[in-house]
Amino acid sequence: MLAAFLFLLVFSQAYAQTDPLPSWNDGPAKKAIVEFVKTTTEKGSPKFVAPEARIATFDQDGTTWVEQPMYTQVVYCLERVPAVVEKKPDLKNVEPFKTVLSGNRAAMAKFTVPDLMMILAATLSGMTVDEFNAEVKKWLASAKHPRFKQLYTELTYQPMLEVMKLFRASGYKTYFVTGGGQDFVRVYSEQVYGIPPEQVVGSAGATHFGYDKTGKAILTKVPKLLLNDDSAGKPEGIHLVIGRRPYAAFGNSIGDEQMLEYTQAGDGARLMMLVHHDDDKREYAYGAKSKVGTFSDALMAEAKKKSWNVISMKNDWKRIFAFDNK
Amino acid sequence: MLAAFLFLLVFSQAYAQTDPLPSWNDGPAKKAIVEFVKTTTEKGSPKFVAPEARIATFDQDGTTWVEQPMYTQVVYCLERVPAVVEKKPDLKNVEPFKTVLSGNRAAMAKFTVPDLMMILAATLSGMTVDEFNAEVKKWLASAKHPRFKQLYTELTYQPMLEVMKLFRASGYKTYFVTGGGQDFVRVYSEQVYGIPPEQVVGSAGATHFGYDKTGKAILTKVPKLLLNDDSAGKPEGIHLVIGRRPYAAFGNSIGDEQMLEYTQAGDGARLMMLVHHDDDKREYAYGAKSKVGTFSDALMAEAKKKSWNVISMKNDWKRIFAFDNK
Numbered sequence: 001m002l003a004a005f006l007f008l009l010v011f012s013q014a015y016a017q018t019d020p021l022p023s024w025n026d027g028p029a030k031k032a033i034v035e036f037v038k039t040t041t042e043k044g045s046p047k048f049v050a051p052e053a054r055i056a057t058f059d060q061d062g063t064t065w066v067e068q069p070m071y072t073q074v075v076y077c078l079e080r081v082p083a084v085v086e087k088k089p090d091l092k093n094v095e096p097f098k099t100v101l102s103g104n105r106a107a108m109a110k111f112t113v114p115d116l117m118m119i120l121a122a123t124l125s126g127m128t129v130d131e132f133n134a135e136v137k138k139w140l141a142s143a144k145h146p147r148f149k150q151l152y153t154e155l156t157y158q159p160m161l162e163v164m165k166l167f168r169a170s171g172y173k174t175y176f177v178t179g180g181g182q183d184f185v186r187v188y189s190e191q192v193y194g195i196p197p198e199q200v201v202g203s204a205g206a207t208h209f210g211y212d213k214t215g216k217a218i219l220t221k222v223p224k225l226l227l228n229d230d231s232a233g234k235p236e237g238i239h240l241v242i243g244r245r246p247y248a249a250f251g252n253s254i255g256d257e258q259m260l261e262y263t264q265a266g267d268g269a270r271l272m273m274l275v276h277h278d279d280d281k282r283e284y285a286y287g288a289k290s291k292v293g294t295f296s297d298a299l300m301a302e303a304k305k306k307s308w309n310v311i312s313m314k315n316d317w318k319r320i321f322a323f324d325n326k
Numbered sequence: 327m328l329a330a331f332l333f334l335l336v337f338s339q340a341y342a343q344t345d346p347l348p349s350w351n352d353g354p355a356k357k358a359i360v361e362f363v364k365t366t367t368e369k370g371s372p373k374f375v376a377p378e379a380r381i382a383t384f385d386q387d388g389t390t391w392v393e394q395p396m397y398t399q400v401v402y403c404l405e406r407v408p409a410v411v412e413k414k415p416d417l418k419n420v421e422p423f424k425t426v427l428s429g430n431r432a433a434m435a436k437f438t439v440p441d442l443m444m445i446l447a448a449t450l451s452g453m454t455v456d457e458f459n460a461e462v463k464k465w466l467a468s469a470k471h472p473r474f475k476q477l478y479t480e481l482t483y484q485p486m487l488e489v490m491k492l493f494r495a496s497g498y499k500t501y502f503v504t505g506g507g508q509d510f511v512r513v514y515s516e517q518v519y520g521i522p523p524e525q526v527v528g529s530a531g532a533t534h535f536g537y538d539k540t541g542k543a544i545l546t547k548v549p550k551l552l553l554n555d556d557s558a559g560k561p562e563g564i565h566l567v568i569g570r571r572p573y574a575a576f577g578n579s580i581g582d583e584q585m586l587e588y589t590q591a592g593d594g595a596r597l598m599m600l601v602h603h604d605d606d607k608r609e610y611a612y613g614a615k616s617k618v619g620t621f622s623d624a625l626m627a628e629a630k631k632k633s634w635n636v637i638s639m640k641n642d643w644k645r646i647f648a649f650d651n652k
Binding site: 052055129173182183186190196197198200204206207208209210216217218219226227232233235236239240241242243244258261262264265 | 378381455499508509512516522523524526530532533534535536542543544545552553558559561562565566567568569570584587588590591
């Protein structure tokens with residue numbers, strides 16, 4: 001009797017101590033996640049999902065780390081321009097490179113899509129995949145965010161890291177499905193998020209197989225877009241790389257809508273969640289009220305209509321970053 | 327003395343029982359595989375490979391199952407033509423569909439690449455990915471090989487299934503890297519080879535995201551080639567889907583050469599192997615002496631020059647199929 005009592009005591013304490021989402025406040029968002037994981041993985045559950053079918057997909061920018069005031073990868077590309085120009089001095093007086101070199105941020109803010117495409121092509125191709133990995137790694141080790149004065153890889157959302165861990169501990173394979181560059185995200189995804197390179201689906205440029213001067217086989221990045229992994233491109237990218245429909249999908253913008261729709265169209269239990277940036281004190285607020293940005297009133301209405309779960313960063317998250325004092 | 331003898335007897339029997347490659351004859355090919363696995367996974371080995379980096383890639387047609395007298399997927403496409411024509415009767419009198427419907431095998435053998443492309447496009451696109459999966463599954467359940475009178479999924483090479491199991495038991499992720507259709511191979515890869523859909527890299531057509539009549543999100547297969555996963559396309563496809571260089575690669579044809587070169591260009595221990603079809607009694611012999619086919623004298627010379635291991639089906643494999651009496 002005493003033994004049973006002690007067992008229960010120890011057991012319930014152990015259970016309380018192991019709240020898998022300690023950075024989340026209790027509320028509908030946390031509840032939806034915990035219940036989804038339970039209902040799809042508990043033996044005997046009518047909505048049990050076979051271990052091999054457990055796929056959860058996560059957008060990256062704005063869903064698992066800061067995307068303001070600029071996508072991290074765009075910052076990388078702009079900061080790579082001097083190194084590119086050094087190798088190709090002819091570019092020095094050619095736009096948009098000239099403006100980037102001038103450091104005129106107001107002028108850069110007016111870049112058109114073709115301008116940005118030229119910068120992306122110049123900084124994300126022309127090197128081997130190994131050289132590119134080394135360049136990104138080096139940049140990430142020192143570049144810092146203008147507001148938070150932290151390495152970009154420190155600007156991950158602690159609550160979302162906990163969600164990813166919970167899913168993996170429950171037998172889910174966690175995937176990034178990002179509009180960002182697949183090769184860029186792969187450089188740090190394993191170390192920062194525990195997501196291995198082969199589980200990163202992103203916008204992907206082509207590579208070209210060839211040989212270096214010594215006859216060694218190499219892959220060179222070329223400026224040809226194979227997959228634009230945004231909006232309709234997200235479910236298409238999921239099919240290309242994963243070949244299974246996710247059971248859970250996390251996003252934060254209109255570019256994630258189709259991924260959530262595709263997830264929801266499957267049978268059984270499915271979890272669709274949107275991170276809502278409504279905390280300008282601790283991070284940023286850019287929707288649904290804002291006219292710009294990636295969230296909108298229309299997306300909020302869509303979420304309501306389709307019973308998607310909206311995560312309020314302000315109300316649902318006890319802390320946002322690991323370095324927050326809380 | 328007797329005890330020692332008994333011990334040795336028991337030990338050698340136990341050893342024999344746990345030979346991970348029981349369908350292989352002792353020889354350089356078997357030895358190369360067993361030693362590679364040992365040297366890359368044994369703690370303290372100077373060529374130890376971290377578990378997360380353990381990637382092994384396998385070609386499919388001719389490397390892990392029969393590819394003669396015709397690729398299984400091509401048989402599928404030809405046999406799907408009547409169903410396609412039933413839905414689009416206009417095709418009945420249009421070549422190459424007319425010839426397929428006539429059943430004239432001699433005429434079909436003369437199809438040009440554009441003819442085959444038309445047949446592939448008509449039978450591999452136009453349906454949702456779920457519909458396609460269901461069609462292939464149904465076909466595989468009854469279609470039989472003309473010579474062996476077995477389901478195609480029974481025509482896997484037992485020695486290669488053992489290799490895949492050995493790699494997985496040693497912490498390797500096993501991938502298909504096939505010139506065949508990614509979506510086609512995914513239908514049976516998990517059940518037949520233990521390779522999940524997300525670990526199949528193959529020639530991939532695009533899909534198009536949209537909605538069915540009820541507003542449900544769907545992906546439709548469209549006739550646009552995204553990845554031609556053959557020759558140089560193999561390392562390019564490996565980078566696109568996996569994002570890591572393999573430590574071991576198995577192929578059987580000139581279409582696998584670049585994958586083996588890319589594998590070999592990595593540092594540390596790497597294993598490059600080619601299956602040589604030299605057993606017309608139990609399977610087929612089509613090289614290196616043959617002038618046609620996917621193996622050639624040139625590939626054999628290349629293998630020698632680059633110290634790739636050639637597997638003789640005749641000499642290295644005790645049995646070829648699980649149904650062989652042996």
